[in-house]
Every structure is written in structure tokens, then in C-alpha cells.
Amino acid sequence: MNMLEIYDPAMCCSSGVCGIDSDAELSRFAADLKRLAEAGAEVRRFNLAREPEAFVAAAPIRKLLDEIGSSALPAIVANGVLVSQGRYPVTAELASWAGLEVGEAMPAARSGCCGSRC
DSSP states (O other), rough: OEEEEEEOOOOOOOOOOSSSSSSSSHHHHHHHHHHHHHHTTTEEEEEETTHHHHHHHSSHHHHHHTTOOOOOOEEEEETTTTEEEESSSHHHHHHHHOOOOOOOOOOOOOOOOOOSOO
């Protein structure tokens, strides 16, 4: 099983449901990460506003921020390798990077469902 590290931009929460406006994409992503962890994947998530030291300590993230800046976030690192930047990946990508397949071990979210309110 692979380790996924998610480096989020500065935000108040990672669920996507805080404040007046909720972010369906961020809610779907949070639900995907929860399902990955429940399936046995090791998932670590860092928020630039709360854990800036994690961004400095991770060489691929530090380089990304030096070259592109915070617009490159969110960034995903799988086993030390940068695999995604600037977007929240879909379920199948996350499962693949975690060493899982969408199916029995990691069921796909229902169409149109954010994962947290359905």
C-alpha cells in the first residue's frame, strides 16, 4: 500500500463544508480520502495555513512552490513522488496512487454525491 500526502492551499478547513458556501469538489475529495484510509491506505493531509513546516520539509513541494507558487496547490505526493498539482484528482486516480482499485476495496462514490451528505 502506498502513502499519499496531500498538500492543500491555505483554507479554513479541508472538508469543503465550512462557511456560507460549500465546495462540492472539495467535499467529494475529502470523502474519497476517508474511503482510502478506511481501505487501508496511509493518507496524510497538510494545510498551508496550519502546517507550513510540512511544505518546507517535503522536497517536491518546496520545489513546486519555489517554481510555481501556491497556485500549484493542491499537490499530491505518492511515495515521495509528485503525481498531481493544481487540482483535486478523481477517485480512480487516488485509488491508483494508493495501490488500490476502485471496486470492492474502494467503492466509487455514487454519481452526483458529495460523499458527506448522501
